[in-house]
Structures are given as structure tokens and as C-alpha cells.
Amino acid sequence: MDLKGKKVTLHDMSLRDGMHAKQHQISIDQMVAVATGLDEAGIPLIEVTHGDGLGGASLNYGFPAHTDEEYLNAVVPKMKNAKISALLLPGIGTVDHLKMARDCGVHTIRVATHCTEADVSEQHIGLAAKMKMDTVGFLMMAHMVSAEKILEQAKLMESYGANCIYCTDSAGYMLPDEVTHKISVLRANLNPATELGFHGHHNMGMAIANSLAAVDAGANRIDGSVAGLGAGAGNTPLEVFVAVLDRMQAVHGVDLYKIMDVAEDLVVPLMDHPIRVDRDALTLGYAGVYSSFLLFAQRAEAKYGIQARDILVELGKRGTVGGQEDMIEDLALTMAKDKGLI
């Protein structure tokens, strides 16, 4: 693989996807410290939102330590070069949240839908594009459908005004060949001016390899997370990816030592548990289940005595999608009843 001279825009997820791993309890000070460190290390784009996006504050997904508005107002003014992005899932967040984020100085809005449901994003992508924001269409759980289906849905988002489309491996299920195929199909058929991105999870240990495959196939934006702080086994660990890109002589603009230090000195100490491929995270990848289900399944295990792994596999069989966290307790209750545990 030859990535020499290829330009890659790195997008940090630790303060959004990492919110899942922290049960949305990252403090304002921690957020500002990590974001400032990333800015100094040269990361161009940093996502700051509730783990489930703008408006995600809920009993269903967890109430955060602070509102999206409070986080954004604390972080945005501290940035010297980095821009801030926010995630929005239609059905959870609304255009009111989008306008709030824009007013807080958010530069990039990423509108996320399940990979077959792009048509619910029209009003949000349309408005973000109209407000001249960097507008990204984010197709989640992309492993569940064919490249042709992803392309059809990507074209919808492109037609609504998205200037960048993401193939999102929310379950950390994909292997590199699948990433290569999907990104190649998108690259060959979308408008050449439309940027492509890849968002990986490390549940099968493939995050770095998949991200490289994506760049090789034509993606120029890669999501990762410093120290891997993210849902499931975490996202593509950015400091590792930076080192790999360095060795391959790709162009990324990030200072390796500085981002190593952010990972080691700021992010690892704030983790509630080691972010690693434990048996439950591995099950997410293996069974193709949304990564943020991990802690919910582990809590259900503790409460109802059903193994998290069994719950996750059943959720995979039922074709659950992102956002269905409420299904986990419901299913655990049903399984516990069937086993005569309650």
C-alpha cells in the first residue's frame, strides 16, 4: 500500500464517542484540557457533543454532566487552529439543536442516520448546508448493507447538500476488504468534489488497518480518538494512526509526540475502565452490534444475571440499530424471565 504524499484530515472523537465510555460524564475542565492538547498537537477537527449527538441528553442514553451548549461554549473559544464539530441524529436532535451549535461556533455538522434511512436527514443537512457549515452525511452501521445501498443513500445525502460522506463502521465489524470495496464504490460514483470519510471501531482489532484501507481507497477524512477513548473497544487510536501515517509518509499535520502525550497524560487517566478488546467488546464486532450498547449490556448483566455477551448476540440477531439502547434492558428482562431468574 502506497500512501506517500496522501493528505489525510484527522478528526478526533474522544470528546464525543468517548462520552459513551465515560457515561457522558466528562467534566468541562477535562474537555477543555483534552481539546486544547489536541489543538496544540495539530488535530484539525474535534467533535464535542453528547455521545448520541446533540439533544442526546436523556434517560435512554444517559444524562451528561453538562449540556451540549455548556461544553461547546467552554471549548470553542479556546481553540487556536482546530475547528469543532457536532454530531446530530435525526429522531434524537432537531434543527433547533443544530442552530444552537452553529451559534456556539461549531464549524462542522455531522448528520447521522442508519445506513438505510438517509432520507430522514434532508431537513438537517439542508439547513446546515444553507448556513454554509461544513456538512457531513454520516451513514452508520454501514456493514449491514451492500456497497450499492450505501451509495444510493450517500447520493441522497449528497443531493441534500452534504459536502462529505462517511462510511461508518459503528459496530467495528468490517474487515479491510469491505472498507476498500465500499469506499471505492463511493469514490467512483459520488461527485469528485464530495469528500469521503471513514469512522472505525476497534472491536475486531481492525481500526488501524481499516482506516488505512479507507485512505488507500479514496477517503480523506479519518475519525479516530486519542488513546482510543470511544464506545466498545474504542475508535481508531489516533496517536497510533499518526505514527503509522508517519511511517507511510502520508501528510497529516499532527505532532506525534504531542498527541502521544495527550493520550498518555490526559486521556488515559480519565478513563473509567481500560478501553480494550475485552470479550464483550469483541462480541460487538463479531455480532455486528452498535458499539455504545457495551456498557448498557454490562449493566443489564449485573442487574439481571444474563451474560452481556448473550444479550449482545441476541441484539445482533434481531437487527437492532443505533439508538435502540432501550431494547437492552427490555431484552434482558425477557431473557431473565425465560430463564426463571426473575
Added chain:
Amino acid sequence: MSKKLKAVIIGPGNIGTDLLMKIMRSDWIEPVWMVGIDPESAGLKRAAEMGIKISTTGVDGMLEKVIEDDIRIAFDATSAYVHAENSRKLNELGVIMIDLTPAAIGPFCVPPVNLKQHAEKLEMNVNMVTCGGQATIPMVAAVSQVQEVEYGEIVATVSSRSVGPGTRQNIDEFTRTTSGAVEKVGGAKKGKAIIVINPAEPPLMMRDTIHCLTKESPDQAKIIESVHNMVKEVQKYVPGYKLVNGPVFDGNKVSVFMEVRGLGDFLPEYAGNLDIMTAAALRTAEMFAEESYNQTIKLPVRG
């Protein structure tokens, strides 16, 4: 004099057709007109085959027959954009409007919670909220009837096949309208609504989760009783309304997990979200008919 009130259905799509099939069985409502705008519409043809009068030129095509045919109830299953005009024209002629669009000109109506009040006041336009609202607000109300609910949150998960283009183009309207009705009708001080669309095949049955945060520690026995009673009330018009799990108590949090199986009239069984809308709309019309028959309300006088 027949006790049945005569009705017009506006919008011959999936919802209108399902509604027509339900009304055919009603003891209280008689379907007379089906209104559309496309002469080629399958829904209009189907209605005509069932012996229903049809208009292919919208509401205007049947207005002059309203008095002659003694139309008393209108169901609007079109869109928020045309609803206001439809309602104005029919209200003027003394027709009670039951609004299945997101227009929400009139007060929200969730039958087991507040229908009786609306009927007694002879509200001339009532709005059926959203599918998620019909499925979940009775549960919020079941808790708030026992004690104060600081916060009510509902998550509606529906099959991709059961979500039409109108909802998709304005999904924010669903979250806003539903969360508003969780407060206004459900009785929660603050409401939140989330919708998740799932494309699994075969399509999943509509499922709903309702979380309430009570102000004081929840009175578990009373809440359990209230929830079970409310489920029975909804089952009177949606037999497939099922309490799957709960109420589960966790501190001041009360959670209820529901599944809604439709009757499978015109819409498939998994589309419980659409079925509960048409069933609630018919239940609403029937209540007006019952109140009128019992002479507790007087319908607008006609010469």
C-alpha cells in the same frame, strides 16, 4: 333515526384506507365519503368498490353534499399543509374534524386520557398527536395520575416500512409534537421524545419505551395498578397493545416497555404505529357519536 354518525375520510392513502376498513365495522360511525385528488388513486377505487361515494377533487368536491348526506364527522389523513383549509370548510358546515395530520390546530386527543373532556365540550377539531404519542402517552398519564411526574421520556421504535415520506421529511415535527403532548396530555412537567427507525426484515413490531421520573419516591403498588388499568383501556380499541416488561423501578425512575401489534386491516400487523393512529381516531369519533346519542352533547343544528 340511526344512532350512527356519518363520516367523510379525507386522504385515500394507507391510513385513510385502513381507517375505512375499521369504520366499516363500527356500531357508531358510518363511512359515506372518501376524498382524494387523484382519480387514478388505488385508494379511491377501492373505496368506490366498497360502495363509498368518492370525490376526486378534494374536499371541495363534496362540500355541497355535506348537509344532504348529513355528514357529521371528518377524518383528515392528508398533510399538515392542507389540513387547516379542510378543517375550516368542514367546521363551517358543522362537521367535527378529527385530525390525523401533524397540523395540530385543535387540542391533542389521546382517547383513554382526555377524549371524554373533548367530547363533552364538543371540540370541533381534535388532533391525534403522533403514532408514538398514541402508544406512549397513556403510560405517562398512568404514572402522573398516581403522582407528580417531573420528566417523561418516550422512545418509539418503528419499522422502516411503516414510516412514510411525510414523516421522513419532517422528523423533527414528530419529536416536537410528541414531546409537547407528553407534557400537555401525559402530565409530565417536562417531556422528551425519541424516534428510532429500524429497517430489519421481516419488519419489527412497533415497540415503545416509556420512562418517567417521579418527584417523590414512586408508589410502586399504585403505579403498577394504574399502568395495568391503562393498558386495558387502550386494548379496548387496540387489542394488540401489550405490556412486555415493567413497570421497572429504579430510584425515582419508572420504566415501561410496550409492543403494539396492529389489527392488520389494510396495514400489516407490524405497523402497530399506524394502526394505533387509525384506531384512536375511530375511537374518538365513536365517543362523539355515543355522547350525542346519549344526548350529553348536542351536535350543531341543521335546518
